[in-house]
Structure formats: C-alpha cells, structure tokens
Amino acid sequence: MLSKFFSGDNILFKIFNVLGDVLAFSVLWLVSGATVVGLGPGTTALYDAMAHHLRKNQPGGYGRFWSSWKANFKVACPAGLVVVALGAALARLHGLLYAGAAAGDRTLFVCYIAFWIFFVAVCGMAAYIFPVLSRFTFGVGGLLAASAKLALAHPLTTLLLGLLTGGCILLCVGFWEWLVWLFLPYIWALLASLLLEPVFRPFMERQGEEPNGNEDAGEENHV
Secondary structure (H helix, E strand, O other), rough: OOHHOOOOHHHHHHHHHHHHHHHHHHHHHHHHHOOOHHHHHHHHHHHHHHHHHHHHHOOOOOHHHHHHHHHHHHHHHHHHHHHHHHHHHHHHHHHHHHHHOOOOOOHHHHHHHHHHHHHHHHHHHHOHHHHHHHHHOOHHHHHHHHHHHHHOHHHHHOOOOOOOOHHHHHHHHOOHHHHHHHHHHHHHHHHHHHHHHHHHHHHHHOOOOOOOOOOOOOOOOOO
16 A cells, blocks of 8 residues: 555646645755845755755755755855845835835825835846856856846847746745745746746757756856
8 A cells, every 4th residue: 555655647646746845845945045145046956956955856956956066156155145135125116115105295196106026126137147157157246137138039038037036035924924935936946947948948059958957056058
C-alpha cells in the first residue's frame, strides 16, 4: 500500500511533492532575501532552479538553487542592493503622495495615480534583472543595462511582468498574516519563467544552447 502511494505515478504523491517544492523554495527565497544582501542571489537561484528543473519536473532543483546562489553572488548581491534601494525610495515616495492625496490635494492625487503606473513599469523592468543573470554572464552595470534594453524591447512582456511582480509585492505586504509569502515566491518564478524564457530563447539558440538551458550554474554565457 505504501509503495503504491510513494510511487512516482501516484497522483496524490505528485501533488504533495509539488506542494512541498512550493513551500520549500519559497522559504529558501525568504530566508535568503531576509538578509537583504541575499535578495539578489536568492531570486537568481530561484529562477534558475525553476527554469532548469522545477518546470520540467526534473530532480536536482535544490542543488541547482545553491550552486546558482553561490556562482552568481558576486554580481547578484550588489544588483539586489540596487533593487532594495529603489524599492525603499518608491515606498518613501508612495507615503508622501498618499499623505498629500488623502489631505485633498488634487495635484498630488493625480501624481499618486501616476505613481502606480510608474510602479508597474519599474517592477516590470526590475523583474528582468535576476532571470537575465541566471541565464547570461554580466557585470553589475552590464546586467542592469541589458535588462533595461530587454524590457524596452518587449513592452507587453514587461507590462505583464510588472503586474505580476507588483501584484506579488502588494499581496505579500497587504496579506502577510495570511501566509501568502509561503507560496508567492514560487508562483512568481513559475509565471515569470513562462514570460521570460521565450524572450531569452533567441539569444541562447544563437550561442548553440538548448532553449531550456542545460548548462551548469555559473557557466559563462554572454548576450
């Protein structure tokens, strides 16, 4: 009976296995991101594991996460700090505009509406950074520039990524007590990979790589 339950063909076992991955990888990302300096490496590693293993239901996702985390730390860490600083600035700006709009200032109310459009755009552009690093090798400046170019070249994908990323941020902030952070990081990586892998595919094919990428974490690939 137990052997049938733990069989790879058992639907319930597959469901529990997926749920376990959702929880485990989300917690891994949270533990890494909670240190601030680990936000960039953790996001890069989560996307890397998703693109190479989790989406294809292949084993080795945890090993891929840690090898990618270590291999990309040197670039992902400062890039992550840039994103954190940008996020802090946006949070500060939101507070100022919200206070003014709530006080009845019409100009600040219009600016507050514009802020949310800007917020989605920034989230969309920032969402490229760590997935790009998981696929290609850059220095910090080159990574940020390449991510911005890709974002501008694929406006629809950037919009969808902005809505996805911004939505996940707002859900985590607004419904923290509902424990949404236990699955949203995994969901973000899954949906982001569905949006971004078609964007990356031409560059990887140009380098003679498989679209799903079978190179080892940390191997140098240049756009």
